[in-house]
Every structure is written in C-alpha cells, then in structure tokens.
Amino acid sequence: MSESSDLLDETDRRIIVATQGGLPLVAEPYGAVADELGLDVDDVMARMQRMLDGGLIRRIGAVPNHYALGYRANGMSVWDVPDEDISEIGKMVGDLDFVSHCYHRPRHLPYWSYNLFAMVHGRDRDEVSDKVERIAKLMGIKDRRHEILYSHRILKKTGLRFTA
C-alpha cells in the first residue's frame, strides 16, 4: 500500500467510485456528485484537489476512445536492455510523445527476457513500426533485442477501478 492510500478515508473512496466512471455532463458536475453522495460540494472539490495534489488522482479529464478516432494499431514494444541502464533508458523512452506508457517489469527467464515495455499507438502498423524503429535508434547498442506485440483484439477493457 502506498502512503497516500493510507490517507484515503471512506468519503474519499466514495468520491473516487462516483467519479471514475465519468462526471455528469451538466453545468455543475461536482454539485451533482455531492448531491448523489449526500456531501457538500465544497468538501467534494477540496477532497479531490487534495487527492490530485497527493498524486492519488493522476488526472481529471476527457478520456477519448482512440480506437474510434482511427488509432487502430496498438503495439506493445518490449525490449531487452541492460539492467544497469534501464532507469536512464526508461526515462528517455518515456519522454517520447508517441509513447503512452513505459514500464520496467521483471524478466521471466527462460520464457521472457524483456525488461522494458513501451506502448506505442498509431493509425496502422507501419506507423507503429516506424515509431519503434525510432526508439531502437535512440537506444543504439543498449537494444539487445526487441519485439512488437500487436493487439488484434481488445477482449475486455474496464479501466483500473476502485470498487465500492
């Protein structure tokens, strides 16, 4: 458990549960959430600001459906890079504007030798593979091996959820 979740009380959790699925598209959405939960609107906004400041809420914003907008290719690029360089390489890759997620994960030898994951989106596979080539060039000899795992089906996607 992280520190900020220790600071999360029951009311905070209820606010997260009520807002992660979407704020209502009405003029005073926080007021509507407050009414639904039987809370004061200023309290709801103050708690959300505190959770934002503490990093528990990463962002509040519009979540577009990239697939509907034509971003049809989603390539999970996976990389075998030297462990001692991973932090530096990870930051460099994570800073690229076309990388939406970049993670260090453990290898699972002998079945899985990759330790860096970078999610790359594009309108088609050529666009994704061009972007992955740009990453490979940046890494130079630190790229010992890489692959792109294209998704051909999204079977379930509900977002990371708190449950009530």
Added chain:
Amino acid sequence: MPAVQAITEQERALLNSYQRDFPLQARPYAAMADALGMDEDALLAMLRGLQERGILGRVGVTVRPNSAGASTLAALAVPPARLDAVADQVSALKSVNHNYAREHDFNLWFVLTAADDAGLDQALAEIASTTGLTPIKLPLDAEYHIDLGFTL
C-alpha cells in the same frame, strides 16, 4: 469493425486541451467554454455529441495504479485453437480488468487487480488450474511515463 469517426477542429482542440487539467471548480464546463471561446451550453452539447458518437469515453478521474491495492500484468501462451475459450475464461474473472489478444507465443495479456500481492498470486493460481496453462507474472518495477493522455 466500426467506422473511423471524423471530428471537427474544434472538437479536436477540446479533446487535446482537456485530457488533463479539467477544471476543479463549480462550473468547469463554463470555464472550458470561456477558454475555447464558446458558451457553456454549446460546449456541453459538443461533449454529449462526442460521447454519443463513441469518441469520448468519459470525463472523469484517472487513479494512479496500485494506489488501492495490488495489480500486475500477466501473460499466457495459449495454443491458438484454444485462444477464444481461454480468453473467455480469463475475461470472466472479476479481478481481470484489461485483456488483450496479441500476436506472439504469449498471446493473451491481461491486468489483474487484487487487495494485495497474495490475492494476485491466488488469482494466477486459479487461472493456472482452470486453463491448465501457467501465466507469467510481470508486475510493475518502475514507471517512466506518467499517463497524461496523448495528443490526437
């Protein structure tokens, strides 16, 4: 496959400007409308239109991973003939919230959540016994990019 949806420049500007920093004030849509030179009602109508066309998923909060428990990425190498059946078994689990078929020997990739790490191992053991396949567990060691949306 559903058709690719076209959007207007104004809609694109709206989506690009507010994937983060949605105003935390009593009338956020009025503040957004001001910034974009629109009025509040027109902006709300635009958001509803985007939602009806399937372009906007939601306007809401995104929570940091692992802040309310444990989660991990996991993968299975499923014999291709069994992929659909195994994918259904995995998707049916409440602890699974993303499940993607990918082109690789490891062809099924999913994110598991549980109250704690022991809960993750229990769910993975359950998957192993239901499917007869051994998942690899690939939890997050470090994150190098804070997901703040990306420019459309």
